[in-house]
Amino acid sequence: MTYDSVEQFLRDGKAELAKGPVALIFVEDDVEIESTLYHHLDLGFKKVIALMPAAFPLSDELSELCPRITLEAPRGRSMIDAVNKFIEAAPTLWLYYGFNAEYLFFPFCETRGIGEMLAFHTEEQRDAMLTYVIDLYAPDLEKAPNAVSLETAQLDRSGYYALARLDPENHNHPKERQLDFFGGLRWRYEEHIPANKRKIDRISIFRAKPGLQLREDFTFTDEEYNTYACPWHNNLTAAVCSFRTAKALKANPGSTFDIEEFTWHNSVRFDWHSRQLLDLGLMEPGQWF
Structure with missing residues (x-):
């Protein structure tokens, strides 16, 4: 499912946040988008959400697995604002945030x-x-x-x-x-x-x-x-x-x-x-x- 903005997602797709932890992946360029998303799905996140410019492609399989939110400038202030909107919308939920070509290990x-x-x-x-x-x-x-x-x-x-x-x-x-x-x-x-x-x-x-x-x-x-x-x-x-x-x-x-x-x-x-x-x-x- 693709959402035009963080606000639309939090209005129409909030059911995606029913269970955590949730990973927020901010896609800054077209490098290793799919490997990043698959890596965090494999870690066991209940939901991996891709926040990315509309021009970047995503495979049909990942489009089914990962809600996609259009965010044209997924860095700096817009990225911080997006995380803070998720915090406000989903109190008590465990969240992770990172960027494409970044891989969490614990x-x-x-x-x-x-x-x-x-x-x-x-x-x-x-x-x-x-x-x-x-x-x-x-x-x-x-x-x-x-x-x-x-x-x-x-x-x-x-x-x-x-x-x-x-x-x-x-x-x-x-x-x-x-x-x-x-x-x-x-x-x-x-x-x-x-x-x-x-x-x-x-x-x-x-x-x-x-x-x-x-x-x-x-x-x-x-x-x-x-x-x-x-x-x-x-x-x-x-x-x-x-x-x-x-x-x-x-x-x-x-x-x-x-x-x-x-x-x-x-x-x-x-x-x-x-x-x-x-x-x-x-x-x-x-x-x-």
Whole structure:
């Protein structure tokens, strides 16, 4: 089913939100749309919704499986506004948001569904989950000029770090259980990335509630949602393995000619398995075994 706007969907298609979790996939270009949607369907989301420009095609099978909402500029403010409309329309529903050519992984996702993981997370009295956006990139930019190759994807095995998140409303003291995380291509090519876009942390998975709002830096108006763990022990985290930064760096005229390849001495082939991400410390199983 295709809807002309988020408003029409929330008016006429709200039955699609009867059960969660629900994945909102914002399609910015025509790269790996179908693999992204199938990946999140395979994770066990009750519904995967594609928000995308009308010009992009979608197979008949995916058109049956995934409600489609026309959104001509699925990034920036329009993307934030769309997420906030879903929050308002579906309080208590678990939501995930991401972009095309981004693939969510969580601990043991090969054998356990997203619903199982969120049931455990809910039992730990958590309403949001920190995700790290891990950059993927093609090793050969002559064969893959847009930097996207699922078959040969690589990621950085090291170079990640965290800094205290300062609170300007409290004399710049560090916020409790909040950190800013950095690494990947946004760190290695920071001269091409605006300072306010260099973080790799994103609260991608959360439970909607009345009054909650997503902000443009991918944090929420409820500060507890922005924490990486509860006060008494570590919690689950997840990873969003993403070609988005690599695509942007190669598409941007200001950076494309400065980058002959993304591969460096800390590049490793991506195995498309949660065990590799756990072994590299790029997500945390918490108390879930």
